[in-house]
Amino acid sequence: MSESAKNIIPAGHLHIMENVLDKDNLTGVSEDRALWAKDLSLPKEAEYTFFAGCGYQQMKYVEGMMGALKSAGKMGLGVGKVVGITKAFKKVGVNLTNITAKIAAAKDDPYTPILVSTINVLRKLGIEVGYLHENEPCCGSPMYYAGFEREYAGHANKNYAIFRSFGVKRLIGLVPGCTSALKHVYPRFVEGYDLEVQHVLEVVAGKLKETGYRPKVKKEVKVTYHDPCQLSRYLQIIDEPREIINSIEGVEFVEPDQEQCGKWSTCCGGGGLEATHPELSERVGMRRVEQLLETGASVILSNCPACDMQLAKTLRKMDADVRVIDLMKFLDEALEPK
Amino acid sequence: MSDVDRAELEKEITESVQRCWKCRMCVAMCPTYEGWFTQSTAGRLMAINLYIKHGMGSLEDLSNILYSCTTCRRCQDRCKELSTDCRPADTILKARQYLVRLEEAERGKKS
Numbered sequence: 061m062s063e064s065a066k067n068i069i070p071a072g073h074l075h076i077m078e079n080v081l082d083k084d085n086l087t088g089v090s091e092d093r094a095l096w097a098k099d100l101s102l103p104k105e106a107e108y109t110f111f112a113g114c115g116y117q118q119m120k121y122v123e124g125m126m127g128a129l130k131s132a133g134k135m136g137l138g139v140g141k142v143v144g145i146t147k148a149f150k151k152v153g154v155n156l157t158n159i160t161a162k163i164a165a166a167k168d169d170p171y172t173p174i175l176v177s178t179i180n181v182l183r184k185l186g187i188e189v190g191y192l193h194e195n196e197p198c199c200g201s202p203m204y205y206a207g208f209e210r211e212y213a214g215h216a217n218k219n220y221a222i223f224r225s226f227g228v229k230r231l232i233g234l235v236p237g238c239t240s241a242l243k244h245v246y247p248r249f250v251e252g253y254d255l256e257v258q259h260v261l262e263v264v265a266g267k268l269k270e271t272g273y274r275p276k277v278k279k280e281v282k283v284t285y286h287d288p289c290q291l292s293r294y295l296q297i298i299d300e301p302r303e304i305i306n307s308i309e310g311v312e313f314v315e316p317d318q319e320q321c322g323k324w325s326t327c328c329g330g331g332g333l334e335a336t337h338p339e340l341s342e343r344v345g346m347r348r349v350e351q352l353l354e355t356g357a358s359v360i361l362s363n364c365p366a367c368d369m370q371l372a373k374t375l376r377k378m379d380a381d382v383r384v385i386d387l388m389k390f391l392d393e394a395l396e397p398k
Numbered sequence: 399m400s401d402v403d404r405a406e407l408e409k410e411i412t413e414s415v416q417r418c419w420k421c422r423m424c425v426a427m428c429p430t431y432e433g434w435f436t437q438s439t440a441g442r443l444m445a446i447n448l449y450i451k452h453g454m455g456s457l458e459d460l461s462n463i464l465y466s467c468t469t470c471r472r473c474q475d476r477c478k479e480l481s482t483d484c485r486p487a488d489t490i491l492k493a494r495q496y497l498v499r500l501e502e503a504e505r506g507k508k509s
Contacts, residue, residue, distance in 0.1 A: 064457070064504060065500040065503065066504050067458075068457045068460070068500065068501050069497065070461065073465070205469050205491065206465075207491065207495040207496075208498055209495045293471040293472065293475055323475060324427075324472065326429050326470075327429040327468045327470035327472065329429065329430075329468060332468070333466070333468045336466070340430055340437075343432070344430055344468065348429070
């Protein structure tokens, strides 16, 4: 084992870690993360605190970041090989974060409205939540899955102190990755961790059942559901989204083969893999979309920013006339105000 | 990385691989598997095991093999269902932590 261990950590992962540690977000783009919530008048302290996560807040920049990382690979910097890619860019006078932000600025942002929809859905069901606004930290879970255990442990402890200082007791998460990290991984690193963490689908499904409320879509539609890995296998939330979808009037729900849905649903290849193996990620995405298209549905529902982006991108590439809609947005449109 | 940390991780990883039945159900489960064994769960486990035990393979290849996992845990659920106690996805994560520490140790040597 005398061989050099230099440059063995993929640059994509290092870039994300640098962003989390330096800027407390996924992409390194500093902007007001709470902009989406400015008209919602959410209090900072409440019985339940909504955890929005970087995912939906920053997704518009993630596509740009992936593009910048990919072009770095083409420039010979090797996405999977170069250590400290941001540093390498700075040396030649290029700021990766600026590129990231610029690519994004030209595009629409379909992701932040999903956050507003989620708050709408909760309100329509009679649940008021708080939100930490600009004080909400990044959970840092991509760091953990890339193997930076120590950095992650430090970050988790710092975040717990932030939650404590705002008197947070119960969290309602939206991004599957953040929620599962806050629920299952944080307790392993933070001593005395006592936050109660729920995913928004659990809350919504429970409330729909309790109230007997029947959402209704304006036009009949055939839908299928893609289970995000972190939801179905990490958090074991499999029945809840199905209960929600089945409760909506006017929706015909179809699913792929039982070995490809629920607990066994295949991964869409989005998220971390895209940062290190973009081509493999594309092929994984195509295989998943093919399974979903076989159902004949015209709408694919999902509930994860990375899945939403990956599926939509793959559908565009395959030129399929099928739309990806986030379950929260779909439900918001089907729920009449009380 | 201290030698104790390294030894601990090495032990945890190789012991997990030891528990593998080599049934290869995880290979069928892996979304990245396209025909090359090292693109699958079992292949990743074999690769890190051979590196730790016999120093086989290059670190660059090992990094590529381990970081091509999507961490979707489809393999782990199948493995659990077959009552094996190998926890393949957790073991791959440990192998990534091992790589991070190898790299840290290398950087420490230089500075």
